[in-house]
Amino acid sequence: MNASEVASMEKRETQYEAGENTGRSDCLRTEDGAPPRNLFPPHVNGWRIIAAGLRARQLRQKDLARLLGVTPAAVSQIKSGRIKLNRRQIALIYNFLGLEEPDIRRLYAEIFNARLRFESPELEF
Secondary structure (H helix, E strand, O other): OOHHHHHHHHHHHHHHHHOOOOOOHHOOOOOOOOOOOOOOOOOOOOOHHHHHHHHOOOOOOHHHHHHHHOOOOOOOOOHOOOOOOHHHHHHHHHHHHOOHHEEEEEEEEHHHHEEEEOOOOOOOO
C-alpha cells in the first residue's frame, strides 16, 4: 500500500468514526445516523490489511499460501480466523507485501486488539 492509499483509507476511517458521510450505504447507520459500533471488528490476523496489500500488488491467496508453505485451504482458515498467524508468519507477510512502518504498526495493532477482545470477551470495546 502506498502512502496516498494509506492516507485515503485513514481519512475514510476518521470520517466514518465521526459519523460523516463517506459514501457508504445508509443501511450501515443506526436510526440516529451514527455508524454502528463494531461494524467491522478487528480481525485476529489483520486480514483487511493483508487483503488490501494482496490487492495492491495483484497477488492472490495462493501466493500467500506458497509464501507461508501452507495449503490454500489453510489460508482460508487464516482468513476466517480459525488459524492464528504467529510472529514469524506475520513478519513474512508484511515483508512480502512491502508494507511500510505505519501499515506494519496498524497490522500489529489490529491483531493485538482482536486477540485481546477474543481472549477477554467481557471487555467493552
